[in-house]
Amino acid sequence: MKVSKYIVPVLVIAALFGGYGLRAAFTQPTTNVSLGESRGARLECIVDGVRCKGTANFFTMLYKDVEGINGIETFATERKAIFTYNPAIITPEQIKAIMEEPIPLRDGRIVQVFTCLSMEPL
């Protein structure tokens, strides 16, 4: 069956938009750390500074010994972190304060590595 040459650019554009739309079908995180029981309130944060698995691991390390944090999922390309926490022990404001706390680097500088751009309970 003969077809118009214009079908190809239409298909290319459809594939690019289709691929973009299909992204929601994949919900796997960049890191998924369980620090306690899996139940609790959930908080979604958009975090400037989470760019890859390395920074995501560093980010979750900040909460390793924090009481009340039960789990953290990070999504590097979305710059997103989802906390599972116990609201009786820790509040969203405290969670935000921990990530924004300045951190001493190897060269002696003390800098704020992560910035919470938004917080939303799930």
Place this chain on the structure above:
Amino acid sequence: MKTRYLRYTLFLIVTGLVAYLALGYGSRPFEAYCPFGGMESLWGLFTIGEFSCALGPLNLSLLLALMALALLSKKSFCGWACPIGFLGELCGKAGKKVTNDKLRPGRRVDGLLKLLRYVVLVVFLILTYKTGELILRGYDPFYIIFSGFGHGTVGIISYIVLGVLLVGALVIPMFFCRYLCPLGAVFDPFSRLGVIKISRDETTCTNCGDCQTACPHHIPVQTVRLVRHRDCTNCFECVDACPERKVLSIEAKL
């Protein structure tokens, strides 16, 4: 209208969008839009259920969508939207004016060199899977160019690689796409099955060879009835170059 103008418009839009993202204006890093990242993320997803390094859902969804596109319309992504394909084609056209296409390797050497892209694919995947990092991105022309020659992983070897690729593209059109592109290697089996392809009317064709000369991949269109070649990008340069009317047409055929 010549198809080339339409293709170049689409190329420019996609390249502009990637450049816009690379400048940090988008909500995601530009790497999140690389379909080859989808291949690199597969091992991590299957083994630990996590994306590797700076890869995410968009890499994978774009890869799947472009595989479907290859099944429908061969390597149209390469010939209509890939910024590196665009650069390769422009370099090839510029180089053709200087070398007059005389430095192109013979068919046998060309065939052997094309196997290199499978080697590149395997090496990229093994090293990415073993380390969990995109450690070879410093040698990826897409990354080198759109990262603005920076981001720590780009060093002197990256500049040498980019220089070799540019000189190669001037001497042999589509040098990177032909011999080194790992995404092209992924698309190869899908492209062979592509439904939309160019068909040639053998009774009216004069075998002048203008189609092969115009083809960025130098596919011998004048020797086949249906172009099933894995490198065909459905760019339709051959259709536009054909001096006879209705010899070459576009068909949807399994």
